[in-house]
Amino acid sequence: MFKRSLIVVFTLMLISCGNDKSEIKNEEKNQVLTLYTHRHYDTDKEIFKAFEEKSGIKINVVKANADELIQKMESEGDQSPADLLLTVDAGRLVRAKSKNLLQEAKSEIISSIVPAHLRDQDNFWFGLTKRARVIVYDKNKIDPSELSTYEDLTNDKWKNKLLIRSSGNIYNQSLMASIIANNGEEVAKDWAAGVVNNFARTPKGNDRDQVKSILAGEGELAIINTYYLGKLINSLDPIEVEAGKAVNVFFPNQEDRGTHINISGIGVAKFAPNKDNAIKFIEYLISKEVQEKFASANYEYPVNVEASSSELLNSWGEFKEDKLNLSKLGELNKKAVILFDEVKWQ
């Protein structure tokens, strides 16, 4: 039995190798595109499928954490099958560029649609959708006229009232990076220390949990991503809907630089075997119809100005966004984390 099972195993292994070979051969004949993505939304899947049907290009998807994908591309070197890297923040794209993993993508269409502050100056990456990091507050306890800026959150009046997740989260890191970029390192460090001082509790859970904690009365205001609030309000879990409806959105810093935004963005891989297909795909993603789909199904703000955003997003009102070039967020990301550690922001 032992020997027999050994034979079975090796045969199976051989068969599985054989399959892979023939698949590759087939793919060489057809048009393909290999996408490394950190996004795993059902909406994306539909959008990819529509692109496949429209263009006849088959999309191979590798979904993992952006850092793992970057590491994978780095390790694979010029053998990498990746054509595109799609992330949920600008910082990772900046990092990929600085590690020499991306290349310039020249396209009239892309440069005319994506605003300058939402793309790399050398056209190595482009924003696809925007998310704003906003303040949400308990409708019953806080008068919005008391709210003003991110900087004001260190004010003593918010002591033991502020909820925010841990510093390991990329959106917090980007916010911190934007504060360093706008106010300088020292002010930023004091700001972070002031926020820690006003924590309602040690940071834990995700963005949705912060809102649920407001509903439970553990704190009165929270810093979260608009995208998650959209998901919360449209959740299938009644508790989440209740939490989402208990709060209002406040866009900070409207009188000065504007509310901090981050992007989900995409770049063409340095050793992309199918560069033309990759550019075609980016053009497709920023087209009006796809952008509207991102907005309506995934509660992200479109980068294409012609695309209308969804009803829910409109209900929160228009806002002025911080036009800081997003490359800065990537460059300052590490500094932001170091400062977080120094002020013991868990």
Next chain:
Amino acid sequence: MRFYSKHFKRDFNQWSLYTVAISLFIAIPVFTIIFHLFNGKGEMWDHIVTYFLLDYVLNSIILLFGTGIICFSFGTASAWIVTKYDFPYRKLIEWLLFMPLAIPSYIVAYSYVGLLGNGGTFIRFLNMIGIPIKKIEMMNIYGLIAVLSFSLFPYVYAGTRAMFKSYPNSIRESAYLLGASEIRYFFSVALPLASPAIIGGLFLVFMEVLNDYGAAKYYGINTFTTGIFRTWTALEDIQSSIYLSALLVVLVLFLLAMVKWFRGKKSYALKFNNEDKTKRFNLVGYKKTYLIVVFIPILAGFVFPVIQLLIWAVQTFEVIFNYALFSLVIQSVFVALFTALIIVLTALLLIYFSRWSILKTPRFFPKIATLGYVIPGAIIGIGIIRSSNSIIVFFDTYLNLKVGYLFYGSSVVLIYAYIFRFLAVGYNSIEANTLKLGKHLEQTSYLLGIDKFVTFIKIDLPLLRNSIISAFVLVFIDTLKELPLTLILKPYDLNTLAVKAYEYAEDERVAEASIPALLLILIIAILITLINYKKSKTN
């Protein structure tokens, strides 16, 4: 351990060579990591030492200590009760005690917040019956200990139960005749005799605890593994994260050395009692309260989380459920079966080759091959991608062969990665039991002129059947739940339930993750039922 035995030439045989060769091949990623250590410490290392290292070490020790005690107590006590006593639905309860393993621990962590957090199911129930309570805080280190313990104790239960079952009645009878009480028999005879299995199980628990990422991150606890990820992703210093992984490996080597020391001091060879023939007692009188010890872990590790998952499943059913999920079920099962088969075979090869090796040194090598269990999956991923990339480049430059397709998007690398990752699970469960076999049977068989393979197949294999089956099941379950390696190494077209559940959970859509998670549980339940059915038939 001596590398140069006086009788090296005389004692060296082919089995020594095979043991070393297979172990080293599996352990390649370990060497890749060790190799990276020589690049010096990363630039953020001092920052980590200043702000975090103490935190990581202390938290990890508290976690190991807490989970160790709980898993030991519930694992051994429940194994004892189901093997010694008879009571209604015993068979059902015996396999329910395995079921907590079926739920990925990060899902258990989420479901407890769903039960006990703000507006949680259980909290609403308490409010309904008039107890005004806002929530029961789970998101701290004690909560994490509870969650990890109740989802991991079956590792201790599984091995210990197999061990208890094999005790001949004569031991117990002797103990009682000599006047020992049940408690005394349990602590002075049953437990010490089962120590290889208990330690083996605890070791698996410890490795899982050290490797946990999802639950610790969600609960906001800094551990080695969350630190490794933070160093890598946020501080952009992969070198220091490899340093941290190496420290973790040192910690494990220390634990391993302790296991070896402990086992080295005592070695038991029992006369083997085949199958489940132990005489059972009925639970009567006050002894019925013993069942509490069995019910607590079943409720905490399985029933409560499943209740929450079911509630979420009902909420999300219309949106999430579709027939494509069945294809995920088939793919997940196929990959897990295949992996479990290969790992059990590899474990047996290593265990027996090193037994047959006369030289003692090679017997240490399989331990290196089992280190993959403790290194965070993502770091293993890096090690494997780097190693395979060197191979691709080698073939390309020197032989002008393009072999990239064998590595990218194919299942070969993924299966290799699983072997590296989970060999410990198969190896430890089986090895503990081979120790118990002793050498007498083998030697008798050799004396009768029967060769090694035939002896192995005719004598050892049937005797090891139970532990092989439980090793197979454990590896199957682990593979089914595995995440980081699957994500980064899987072929493009392969999709598993664990990946699906993770995609939803990662997007903070925990309720949506419930249906794939429940399907995972269902698969494992069916597997365990099948095995029990087969067993009772052969009996």
